[in-house]
């Protein structure tokens with residue numbers, strides 16, 4: 700089982716409606732929406748109004764990736780915008796366990812995102828309130844970076860931990876996910892793939908062709 704989720708920060712925002720319509724037709728499984736605060740990461744991207752707009756354009760699950768400090772302050776805001784999944788960074792909050800519990804209490808799937816250099820140790824304390832882990836395979840903040848090769852072992856380590864606990868936790872990978880990296884991510888045990896400029900939003904083909912070609916990598 701694998702799921703594909705386009706990263707909308709990489710979309711052509713001037714043609715959002717048609718891009719989402721094409722992506723829906725291509726059968727993507729969820730939409731990944733990065734929220735950056737210029738503080739936790741050195742960039743700004745999308746916000747609550749964007750999420751509300753996307754909510755009106757598709758019925759697919761919206762996966763909100765909060766790349767912000769103190770994400771606990773924004774959980775209700777994004778829940779109200781129509782989020783189905785919210786991930787928060789382990790490095791960005793002093794209140795990881797209670798924040799994940801809060802997300803789940805709102806009926807939203809709870810994710811923990813971690814930067815490339817962050818260890819997986821935290822998970823043994825919060826796995827019972829975690830639905831998915833976002834492994835950043837580049838340093839968060841910008842599209843178009845290079846996959847950090849040490850992340851393959853990290854995916855495998857996380858996969859082994861999940862198998863040991865028997866928990867139903869998905870492994871999401873984000874950053875330079877495409878033809879050059881998907882086969883090894885898959886082998887290591889990733890199940891959710893965030894697709895940005897490397898796989899979908901580029902000139903190799905139409906959006907629908909790019910999604911179809913990405914899907915072939917899983918055959």
Ligand SMILES: O=C(CO)[C@H](O)[C@H](O)COP(=O)(O)O
Nearest residue numbers: 706840842843875895896897
């Ligand atoms: O999280 C991100 C940037 O921090 C983006 O979702 C991701 O990087 C987009 O994919 P690509 O690397 O293929 O452009």
